[in-house]
Amino acid sequence: MRYFLTILGLMAATFSLPTLAHAACDQMQEGSTSYLACRFDPGRYDIRTHLASLDGQAYGGFATLRRQLWAERRVLLFAMNAGMYHDDLSPVGYFAEYGKVSKPAVTTGGWGNFHLLPNGVFLMTQGKAEVMETKAFVARGVAPDFGTQSGPMLVIDGKLHPRFLPDSDSYKIRNGVGVDAEGHVHMVVSRVPVRFYDFAVFFRDRLGCDNALYLDGTISSVFSAEDKRMDRLFPMGPILSVSMPIPQ
Numbered sequence: 001m002r003y004f005l006t007i008l009g010l011m012a013a014t015f016s017l018p019t020l021a022h023a024a025c026d027q028m029q030e031g032s033t034s035y036l037a038c039r040f041d042p043g044r045y046d047i048r049t050h051l052a053s054l055d056g057q058a059y060g061g062f063a064t065l066r067r068q069l070w071a072e073r074r075v076l077l078f079a080m081n082a083g084m085y086h087d088d089l090s091p092v093g094y095f096a097e098y099g100k101v102s103k104p105a106v107t108t109g110g111w112g113n114f115h116l117l118p119n120g121v122f123l124m125t126q127g128k129a130e131v132m133e134t135k136a137f138v139a140r141g142v143a144p145d146f147g148t149q150s151g152p153m154l155v156i157d158g159k160l161h162p163r164f165l166p167d168s169d170s171y172k173i174r175n176g177v178g179v180d181a182e183g184h185v186h187m188v189v190s191r192v193p194v195r196f197y198d199f200a201v202f203f204r205d206r207l208g209c210d211n212a213l214y215l216d217g218t219i220s221s222v223f224s225a226e227d228k229r230m231d232r233l234f235p236m237g238p239i240l241s242v243s244m245p246i247p248q
């Protein structure tokens with residue numbers, strides 16, 4: 001893994017931060033597929049879900065979220081879209097922010113990748129990250145500080161989703177999140193279209209994530225201060241972020 005020292009210019013050229021050492025992001029290759037793969041320690045960074053600002057308006061993208069965090073004296077280091085959403089940008093499944101649940105977990109079947117069961121929930125509870133299959137999440141009665149539901153699960157207790165096919169002809173740009181045995185959070189976006197099967201294998205075998213969750217495909221978008229990247233092509237509903245307080 002590569003660790004970087006980055007000067008972050010935020011909000012406008014007149015705003016700058018001291019040099020910050022932050023998380024490990026790699027360009028990783030697996031076969032013919034390349035990925036942007038980042039690993040974050042929840043003990044060092046704040047990992048949160050976001051949907052709407054205090055006025056109730058959905059952020060819709062990284063620029064608005066970054067401005068909001070800056071107003072809270074926080075610097076956005078990394079973010080990606082965090083699950084499927086309706087035309088009004090509201091989440092399809094479970095969503096919690098600062099302990100407030102705005103949408104309960106969806107356990108029924110239906111159309112599309114979200115309902116390719118089992119699906120799952122990424123959650124942060126008192127600084128600890130987990131990815132859980134949805135029905136297990138509901139049965140445990142967890143009340144996380146932050147959480148988002150998406151689907152399908154990529155890896156479930158070390159096993160690949162049973163519906164994935166190694167010879168599938170469905171290729172998409174995909175992004176997802178997993179948690180390894182040390183509790184580190186892995187956020188990954190493919191740089192080229194990839195099958196579900198290969199994406200899941202990457203999380204399990206290369207990143208050591210026994211549980212990993214698919215977030216979305218095609219619209220998969222990333223903000224990375226390290227790479228000076230901020231995707232703007234699609235409006236977004238739920239967003240998963242990594243941030244830290246601005247040094248005094």
